[in-house]
Amino acid sequence: MRKISFFLNGKLISPIISPQLTALQLIRDNLGLTGTKEGCSEGDCGACTIVIGENQNGRIRYKAVNSCLLPALRMHDKHIITIEGLGTPVKLHPIQKALLDYHGVQCGYCTPGIIMSLFGLFINNPNPSRTEILNALEGNLCRCTGYESIIQGALSINHINRYKKLKIIPDYFDKVNKLLMNFNEKIITASPDSDKQYLLPASTKELFNYLARYRHAKIVNGGTDLIVDVNIKKYEYGVIIDISLIKEFNFIKTNQKSVIIGANITLSDIFKNATVQKQLPLLNQAIMHLGSTQIRNLATLTGNIANASPIADVATALLALNTRLIVSSARKQRKIPLSDFYLGYKKTALKPDEIIYAIEIPLSPRMTNFEKTAKRQSVDIASVNSAVSLKVQHNLIKDIIIAFGGVAPYPVIAEKTCQYLINKKIDVQIIKTAQQIALSELKPISDLRGSTKFRQTLIRNHLTKHFSKLFGIELY
Ligand SMILES: Cc1cc2nc3c(=O)[nH]c(=O)nc-3n(C[C@H](O)[C@H](O)[C@H](O)COP(=O)(O)OP(=O)(O)OC[C@H]3O[C@@H](n4cnc5c(N)ncnc54)[C@H](O)[C@@H]3O)c2cc1C
Ligand code: FES
Ligand code: FES
The missing domain is CATH 3.30.43.10 (Uridine Diphospho-n-acetylenolpyruvylglucosamine Reductase, domain 2)
Incomplete structure (x- = not known):
């Protein structure tokens, strides 16, 4: 059992807990705050959303996360806000009131999670657009209220004059933020x-x-x-x-040739990085296709790569970007091209005493695009995903990498298709031949997310989409 210390809705508490507990179990079962709901326990429904504040480089930053996926030990040293920390039945928080005013609540089961996701948005962005509101809510399922009334409720807060009058951030935040800056308690x-x-x-x-x-x-x-x-x-x-708290893994370094991202940087933090935004749009396209805001606030690149899922979105994009992994053991560091990392289904080149320390992505200018086909637009695993990066000189393709997920036991490069496209000028016939080569070299299986035939259609369609987006060629 461990004694941890953290601020819960403004108050310092030090419970003794089993290290196996999730934050959701601690909040509901041990601390009795049942406003936070349990739906799926796998990050899909958002009913368990809480907001978590932590000291990041001298500033307390807040983000919405799924408490069902957060180990309770990681609440140590943090400020945790649950629905009970926002309003009360007699004094509703402005977000609660807005949802009520706009008829955004029916049975109410999803409502605490929705309010916490919106709180995580408004605390960072007082005047979000409709798209930003939709992004913040993509990880929250509601089965009985129409989403439009929830969105209208959120938009009603999103009026800068009105916002100024509304008290979105409770008074206790100032005091806790100051205390967290110098918090030295140990587990x-x-x-x-x-x-x-x-x-x-x-x-x-x-x-x-x-x-x-x-x-x-x-x-x-x-x-x-x-x-x-x-x-x-x-x-x-x-x-x-x-390994999420190891400070040596918490960096993004840029030099003229590459960007190097430490092992435990979250996808949300990578997405906000200025170099990534400017020079690696493909990576950010893939990140925005992965999970929900709550998931991206916890998930890492190295987790997506090491998990070795055949449909890993970010790993597929990184393959197309010529990424290298910096792998460390106690004795030495080595670099492995991502294209050599996967050895079979869920098998990687990582030795038992090694971890991925960082990933290195070259910064050479390339035309890029990412595509993903899944049953739902958000929070869904791909049937097939793909990424392309290429260089053109005098109208000829000089260098191209096309990576696919969902068509092999792990994300792969369509090597023969790429070889064929070198020194070609893109036109309809060249694309049609490339599609045939891709279909002959990629051998997707049938499973829950699609039959072989469906996936073959997707291989063809993805190539069409890449080239029509990058070269403006109509193939339909
Ligand atoms: C609701 C939901 C939606 C999701 N949607 C998507 C999606 O759309 N697309 C997608 O690709 N994935 C999706 N995922 C999967 C997951 O979010 C990603 O794969 C994520 O990037 C994993 O990162 P993590 O840090 O959370 O990994 P963890 O869960 O912490 O670890 C995953 C694996 O990697 C290993 N590992 C982690 N870091 C290292 C390291 N530095 N060195 C060595 N081994 C390491 C762990 O041992 C483990 O085996 C989803 C997950 C959920 C719950
Ligand atoms: S309980 Fe569904 S996301 Fe946590
Ligand atoms: S109000 Fe019933 S699930 Fe959303």
């Missing part, structure tokens, strides 16, 4: 762990000591893949090592 082991352990190293030295000691330990980073496996598939790990 205390209250009694020895049982047979299962959850370890939170603060440095790489500590991490590699743990890895040497526990050879079968499982790494967790954002937890958006791993905690789903624990919650839903009931996977049991004897020892979990959480």
Whole structure:
């Protein structure tokens, strides 16, 4: 059991908890704050959304996350806001009142999660657009109210004059923000762990000591893949090592040739990075196709790569960008091209004592595009995804990488198709031949997300979309 300390809705508390608990279990079952709801326990419904504040480089930053995917130990040192910290039945918070005024509530089960997602948006962006409101809500399912009334409620707050009069941020935030800046409490082991352990190293030295000691330990980073496996598939790990708090992994460095992104930077933080926004639009396109705001606020690039899913969106985009992985063990560091990283279904070139320390993406100017086909527009896994990056000189393709997910046991490059396209001038006939080559080299299987035939159609369609978007060629 461990004693952790954090601010909950403005008040410092220090509960003694089992390291296996999720934040949702701690909030509801141990602390009795049942306003936070449980729906799916796998990050899909948003009913459990809370807002979490932490010191990032000397500023307290707040973001909405799914509490069902957040290990409770990671609440230490943070400010946690649940629905109970916003309003009361007699004094509603302005977001609660707006939803009521615009008939955005029926049974109310999803409402706390929706309000927390909107709070996570408005605290960072007082005047969001309709699109930004939709992005903030894409991870929240509501089964009985029409979404339009929820959006209208949110838009009603989004009037800068009105906003100025509304008190979105509760008074207690100022005091807590100051206290969090110099918060020095440590997690205390209250009694020895049982047979299962959850370890939170603060440095790489500590991490590699743990890895040497526990050879079968499982790494967790954002937890958006791993905690789903624990919650839903009931996977049991004897020892979990959480690398999300290691400061040495928390960097984005840019030089003239490349950008290097540390292992535990979240997708949301990568999306906001100025170099990535300007020079790597393909990466940001893929990030915006992954999960929801709450998921992107926790998930990392290295998790998406190491999880080795055949349909990993960001890994597919990174393949098209010639990415290299910087892999570390206690003794040495090595670089692996991402194209050599996958060895088979869920098999990678990572050795048991190694972790992905960072990823390195070259910054050479290329034309790029990302496509994803899934059953739903948001928060859905792709049937097929694909990414292309290329260089053109004197109207001829000089260098091209086309990567596909969902057509092989892991994300792959369509090598023969790329070879064929070198030194070609793009026209309708060239694209049709490229489609035939792609269909002959990629062998998708049939499964829940699509039959072989459907996926073959998607391979063809994705190539059409890439070239028509990049070269303005109509193929339909
Ligand atoms: C609701 C929901 C929607 C999702 N939607 C999408 C989607 O649209 N597209 C998509 O591609 N994915 C999606 N995912 C999957 C997941 O969010 C991503 O794969 C995410 O990038 C994983 O990152 P993480 O940091 O959370 O990984 P974790 O869950 O922490 O780890 C995943 C795996 O990677 C390993 N690992 C993590 N970091 C490292 C490291 N630095 N070195 C070595 N091993 C490491 C872990 O041991 C584990 O095996 C979704 C998940 C959920 C719950
Ligand atoms: S309970 Fe559904 S997202 Fe957490
Ligand atoms: S109000 Fe009933 S689920 Fe949204």
